[in-house]
Amino acid sequence: MPSFPDFDLYEALEVTRDASAQDITASYRRLARVHHPDKNLDNADATAKFQKVQAAYEILSDERQRKAYDHPIPFSPFGSGARQQNRPQEYYEDEDDEMDEMMFNHIFRMFFSRASSGPSPFQYAQFETETERRRREARMREEKADRAAARLEKSQREAAEQAKRVAEAKAMEDAAAASKQEAETQSRLKMENIFAANACVTDAEKQACCEHCSFWPKEQMKRKFKCLSCGRKRSMIQYTCPYCALGLCQHCFDTKQFMKKT
Known part of the structure; x- marks a missing residue:
């Protein structure tokens, strides 16, 4: 049977x-x-x-x-x-x-x-091999997910560090701009007091006693102008003192021939 x-x-x-x-x-x-x-x-x-x-x-x-x-x-x-x-x-x-x-x-x-x-032993080996393959694939998926999470964490960390650096640089720029603005304000107040003490009203009177500042606005003229320091017509770029309206050419501004000794 x-x-x-x-x-x-x-x-x-x-x-x-x-x-x-x-x-x-x-x-x-x-x-x-x-x-x-x-x-x-x-x-x-x-x-x-x-x-x-x-x-x-x-x-x-x-x-x-x-x-x-x-x-x-x-x-x-x-x-x-x-x-x-x-x-x-x-x-x-x-x-x-x-x-x-x-x-x-x-x-x-x-x-x-x-x-x-x-x-049979062959069937058992087949089942064991298939099970091990499944487990290996599961481990590979987990490792891939871990690597992706690590890359994301690194990217977020680098982005946060970059944002911090940008914020610090912006804060420094703002502080420098505020310091410059404060210096200009103090310098203007000083010159206004000097002009008042010397009864300066016209630009010529102010130019005679102005100490000038270090930040002269630059202006592109339509034609060559006469420099009020050297008396020459050199260029079409004029630098003007914001306190006394003194207009200088590039040469006189670069050599600071206008600066008064205090």
């Missing part, structure tokens, strides 16, 4: 013994999806359940194997001699041929298919 797994094949597939081939196939597909190792990487029980479902389906889906499983032929210790005494010659010869064919098919399937009482 063929050797079948020691567990109930119908119970493994969760079907009754009178289930149709379609019912068996439908139940197998449902259970295979639930217990497939790809969906249960760390669940050994699910893997064992999947192997049972696989073995049960391969036997019950084969009509000859299912028939042999449902109606096992008991072993007779008397061999063929006992049958010769009770049955006609033609009948037991046909029965022997059928049993020989069933035994051959069973042995063939035992060695060349997965319909056995348990998974």
Whole structure:
């Protein structure tokens, strides 16, 4: 008699013994999806359940194997001699041929298919290899996500540092501008006091006692003008003192010939 797994094949597939081939196939597909190792990487029980479902389906889906499983032929210790005494010659010869064919098919399937009482070492190796591959891919995805998070953190940190540097530079520029503005204001107040003390009203009177400042506005003239310091017409660029309206050429402004000694 063929050797079948020691567990109930119908119970493994969760079907009754009178289930149709379609019912068996439908139940197998449902259970295979639930217990497939790809969906249960760390669940050994699910893997064992999947192997049972696989073995049960391969036997019950084969009509000859299912028939042999449902109606096992008991072993007779008397061999063929006992049958010769009770049955006609033609009948037991046909029965022997059928049993020989069933035994051959069973042995063939035992060695060349997965319909056995348990998974072979090769099947176990397949499951272990697939599980390890899944775990390796999961680790690679985690490492990739970690690298992306590190790059994002670095980018955000560099952006924050750059924003800090820009803010500090802007603060320094604002402080320098405020300091310059304060110096100009103090210088203007000083010159206004000097002009008042010397009763200076006209530009000529102011130019006579003006100490001038260090920040002269530059103006592009439409034609060459006469410099009020050297008396020459040198260029069309004029520098004008904001206190006394003294107009200078580029040469006199660069050499500071207008500056009064105090």
